[in-house]
Amino acid sequence: MSRKLSLILMFSITIFSTISLEMLNVEAQQSLQLQVKVDKEIYDSGEIVRISGIVSLSNGTGVANALVSIQVMGPDDAVYHIALVYSNDTGGFLDEYRTPDEAPNGLYTAYIKASKVGFEDAQSQVEYSVIPELSSPSLAMLPVLLVTILAIYVIKKRE
Amino acid sequence: MNIRPCKPIGVLLLTLILTSLAVASINPKPSSAFKGMGDNQAPKFKLEAKPVIRNCRAGDAVKFDIKVKEDEGDEASKERREGELVFLRVEGLPLEWISQLSPRVGRTDFRSKLTIRTAAESPPGTYNITVVGVSFGGSRSHTVVSVVVEQPGEPGSKEPYNYGLELAIRTYRAVYRAGEEVELMGSLSTDFGLPIFNATIYLFVINPVGRLIHFNSTRTDNLGTFYDSFKLTEEKEGIKPLNGTYVIYATAIYEKKMLRTHTTFIVEYPSYPSIQIDSIVTLNSLGNETKSIYRQGEPMKIKVVITNYGIALNSSVVWVELQAPNRIPIKVMLTIVPINPGESKELTFDFKIPLNAEPGIYYVRVFVSDKPISTGGRFIAMASESFIVET
Numbered sequence: 153m154s155r156k157l158s159l160i161l162m163f164s165i166t167i168f169s170t171i172s173l174e175m176l177n178v179e180a181q182q183s184l185q186l187q188v189k190v191d192k193e194i195y196d197s198g199e200i201v202r203i204s205g206i207v208s209l210s211n212g213t214g215v216a217n218a219l220v221s222i223q224v225m226g227p228d229d230a231v232y233h234i235a236l237v238y239s240n241d242t243g244g245f246l247d248e249y250r251t252p253d254e255a256p257n258g259l260y261t262a263y264i265k266a267s268k269v270g271f272e273d274a275q276s277q278v279e280y281s282v283i284p285e286l287s288s289p290s291l292a293m294l295p296v297l298l299v300t301i302l303a304i305y306v307i308k309k310r311e
Numbered sequence: 312m313n314i315r316p317c318k319p320i321g322v323l324l325l326t327l328i329l330t331s332l333a334v335a336s337i338n339p340k341p342s343s344a345f346k347g348m349g350d351n352q353a354p355k356f357k358l359e360a361k362p363v364i365r366n367c368r369a370g371d372a373v374k375f376d377i378k379v380k381e382d383e384g385d386e387a388s389k390e391r392r393e394g395e396l397v398f399l400r401v402e403g404l405p406l407e408w409i410s411q412l413s414p415r416v417g418r419t420d421f422r423s424k425l426t427i428r429t430a431a432e433s434p435p436g437t438y439n440i441t442v443v444g445v446s447f448g449g450s451r452s453h454t455v456v457s458v459v460v461e462q463p464g465e466p467g468s469k470e471p472y473n474y475g476l477e478l479a480i481r482t483y484r485a486v487y488r489a490g491e492e493v494e495l496m497g498s499l500s501t502d503f504g505l506p507i508f509n510a511t512i513y514l515f516v517i518n519p520v521g522r523l524i525h526f527n528s529t530r531t532d533n534l535g536t537f538y539d540s541f542k543l544t545e546e547k548e549g550i551k552p553l554n555g556t557y558v559i560y561a562t563a564i565y566e567k568k569m570l571r572t573h574t575t576f577i578v579e580y581p582s583y584p585s586i587q588i589d590s591i592v593t594l595n596s597l598g599n600e601t602k603s604i605y606r607q608g609e610p611m612k613i614k615v616v617i618t619n620y621g622i623a624l625n626s627s628v629v630w631v632e633l634q635a636p637n638r639i640p641i642k643v644m645l646t647i648v649p650i651n652p653g654e655s656k657e658l659t660f661d662f663k664i665p666l667n668a669e670p671g672i673y674y675v676r677v678f679v680s681d682k683p684i685s686t687g688g689r690f691i692a693m694a695s696e697s698f699i700v701e702t
Contacts, residue, residue, distance in 0.1 A: 181520075198639075217515060217560045219573070223684035231643040234632050234678055236690040238560070238571045250639045263685040269558050269583055270521020275687060 186274035214243025218268040227258025358454040370431035370464030380420040394418035402441040411603035414590040424601035431464035478570040485620040502697040506535025510565035519555030555582030585621030591696035608666040618655040630678040636671030
């Protein structure tokens with residue numbers, strides 16, 4: 153009986169101490185972890201790009217109030233967007249912006265850095281493409297064009 | 312072996328009790344709501360408007376120069392090395408009128424340009440608008456300007472603007488010592504400086520090792536202002552306040568909208584980069600006059616003043632992103648500037664409003680980073696200003 157009681161007490165004290173140390177945060181600087189994604193791989197000009205992610209510790213715990221710095225560079229190496237957002241209670245963050253109509257087509261790279269006083273920064277990047285969709289008149293002309301090419305091919309073959 | 316069914320429950324209860332004790336012993340107590348409300352101290356500064364009256368047609372815009380200067384009779388101001396930090400607000404603006412104070416915050420003595428756009432449907436008459444300055448401790452001063460609408464305008468000639476909200480927070484000083492009281496003040500307003508009343512504000516203060524040392528919730532007053540203070544006392548277990556850079560986060564919640572911002576202060580010496588964007592002012596093409604309303608195709612200048620309260624930055628980057636009314640970024644400009652501790656820098660950016668620019672509210676968002684994010688940098692400070700583009 154006393155042996156079992158001792159085991160219970162030791163187990164409880166271990167839990168108590170672990171939680172205390174975690175909350176006190178007196179250990180050396182912990183490293184932030186950063187996961188980032190965009191909601192699509194290909195966007196049209198003028199479409200909203202959503203960059204989201206999670207700032208966490210190595211044990212998966214979300215980090216609130218981390219500063220998330222974002223810089224988006226286009227295929228011409230020009231900067232097209234910058235932002236500073238804050239992570240929420242669960243470490244999540246979101247930045248939304250609309251690509252300008254005049255933005256060049258091609259590959260865009262978003263560089264992201266998560267930082268918070270008392271922690272080591274984390275960095276990541278994500279890529280997406282901007283490719284305009286075919287406009288309706290273009291789509292309507294496509295079958296006509298294909299039929300014309302086919303007709304010319306058939307005629308020439310008969311000749 | 313007899314196993315009593317209540318034993319696992321006993322272990323669980325004991326663990327829960329000990330866990331609760333651990334959490335309760337470490338969580339800082341939130342202060343009571345409404346703590347830190349301004350106690351309306353005697354004003355330490357004065358406001359002067361020039362001119363005090365302007366005439367116009369309904370739908371037109373008028374401008375006033377607002378001078379904010381220290382009260383010469385205030386003894387404390389004579390001893391103070393830094394000027395008084397003052398937030399400016401506008402009260403009594405008629406419906407569908409818009410106003411722009413540029414800048415909206417500054418340290419005495421400084422000047423601000425007040426631009427008022429009247430509504431086309433405003434009936435002729437005299438309209439009195441109050442400009443209020445608010446400082447730490449609830450110190451307030453005001454001045455009144457009058458707009459005389461002489462003729463009716465063209466109804467419906469101007470589209471109503473969809474404006475956003477702006478949250479700002481500052482500490483009374485940039486550097487403190489252990490044992491001192493840190494006072495902070497903030498404001499929530501529209502892009503045009505109209506105060507937001509009764510918004511919920513949450514404040515978190517983090518020490519240099521990332522530990523939460525202070526938490527408070529409060530509400531904005533009738534001028535959209537909120538206050539708080541806390542003492543840099545010994546932390547638990549006899550640990551003195553750490554030297555280094557502290558971060559204050561503010562979250563505002565109003566009508567299902569949430570805004571966040573932050574500021575920093577230092578105890579003894581900085582441990583982290585810390586930049587304050589003191590002002591963002593939009594100017595005419597010559598850079599000699601504050602301007603808030605522009606036309607399509609018009610060139611403009613943007614003046615930014617920053618101060619370094621942290622460690623030296625050899626190649627800090629000041630960025631300016633311009634956003635169109637639908638928040639599309641239309642231009643990103645940047646300049647690299649070394650800046651030492653205690654130093655202030657004034658930077659000017661040139662921009663030409665596109666000929667096909669959509670009329671509405673445009674935003675100037677200024678960021679400062681220690682280096683480009685693409686090469687491992689991070690944004691240290693952010694602030695924004697707005698201006699209007701018309702056809």
